[in-house]
Amino acid sequence: MASGERVAGGGPKQVQILGHYNYWVFILLMMCGFYVVISSGNLVKKLVGLNIFQTSVFILYISMGKIIGGTAPIVIHQPVVYSNPLPHVLILTAIVVGIATTSLGLALVVRIHEAYGTIEESEIHAQNEEEAL
């Protein structure tokens, strides 16, 4: 990460690893979510995994704009240390996209359940195979 490049060479390694706490959480959540998407055979659980996967990226964006001790970017008289609001605004857009994706996904699952009577991927696959024969 960027802050990693900046502190490289200075400070003991432990501090670096702890200092990247948010980014470790990001990676961990991303991998968990991704794993659930791939491994789960239940269509709703897949969407849960997808949600965790997307949420992890929110943490990435929020972390990179945050400065410890920084305030809102309102300049009154003297210059202040502020957190960069742009990544936070960007991720608002991505949150909206995430909601839209989840709701559309769930709507599709409802329709799939109506059409197949199940939301297990293996059973749907079996029904499709039968139909093809």
Added chain:
Amino acid sequence: MIAHLPALQVVIPLISAPLCALLPAGRAVWLAAMTASWLAFLMAALLLNQVLAHGPISYLMGSWPVPWGIEYRVDALNAYMLLIVAGIGAIVMTFGRVIVENRIRLPENKQPWFYTAYLLCLTGLLGITITGDAFNVFVFLEISSLSSYVLISIGRDRRALTAAYQYLIMGTIGATFILIGIGLLYVMTGTLNMGDLAARIPAVADTRTVRAAFAFLTIGVSLKLALFPLHLWLPNAYAYAPSVVTAFLAATATKVAVYVLLRFFFTIFGAKFSFEIMQLDKVLLPLALVGIFSASVVAIFQTNVKRMLAYSSVAQIGYMILGISLASVAGLTAGISHLFNHALMKGALFMALGCISFRVGAARLDRMAGVGRAMPWTMGAFVIGGLSLVGVPLTAGFVSKWYLIVGALEKGWWPVAVLVLVTSLLAVIYIWRVVEVAYFKPAPERGGVREAPLALLVPTWALALANLYFGLDTSLNAGVARLAAQGLLGVGP
């Protein structure tokens, strides 16, 4: 008015989409949607004209200066892509009414929503193409993706639902990867404007963060463009979507993803970083070749013709990526002109297939016996599209194959050139299977199969004739592609 063309290009379909949702079902909503899409096409043509005459256009949204505001930047490549997307969008919309009224799983009072989703998808694709802001690409990508999931799910077969779901999962993973890549680039450079990014990346290029961003973007976009082996969502999505949706998506959506790839590799990261430092060609070239070969072979064994053409699309995307991985003017010209030519041929093929399934009731090969005599005009258009797909001289498909072989020979990679020729023969086989059944198998006794209505035939033939026209006059499809390739590689004309 002319000065605001870049904004209107996106705004007109965007505003028309909710308007269509308010209109009652019937002709009026179709006319409104059609007016919007033909207007978009007109604007794209004007923009291309302007770019060719005066060079790139930079449009500042709300007059916010770069890099604070969002810039719409139109150069030869964008303008060319806009023309493809808007052109196909307009022709397929013209074709769409009869299909929407008869062959999708929507009650009549819900049909206006189809046009809303279609126009939103068009908006998203045009937006991705025109914007000069990296985050804006993600937003428009999601607009087009979300609406395309909806469009796919309204196919008559229930498998359309699972296909749409599968595409939703894969597409969202791809888009999230793109989002991570853009975020990492922002961390390193503090900017989202593409021109600004290109200027600032070289200073920080030798860091793990930028390399990770590059990897995330490559994988994310490759998922969207269905590069082998990330193509698994595509065959089902294309096979079970309504034919009007398949024709539109096959001709535009993956092309726009290829455009995004070009933009990131060449404009933002630069050819030197992408191909000399990251050695991307060593990954893309084998994947493209394996993709072309395996997808063509799989296409031969399909019994559903729509699915067959979907696999053929995966193979054709391989040709585009092959051209890009050559990273030379001839290679890029091949890749970019194939975007145009493939849109024409697959548009014509899927629309002809839409006509057939409209009359026959299915796109299965065994149902198509004798269709060649019952529907001579439709099959005529199919054959022209098929010839163009194979790359027969005097069709549009020949132009891009020609440049591809020239590009490969320029580099001395003659095995690649041979493979391009061999895989074209595979295309002959799968197109021939359809032609054989349609013309030489006796029609079953049921009868009643008539020529498709004119409302379907005219747009189909418009694209079929375009395949022939652009095979003869290559100033637009290859000429502008060459200009765009030179622009991407930064060499003068």
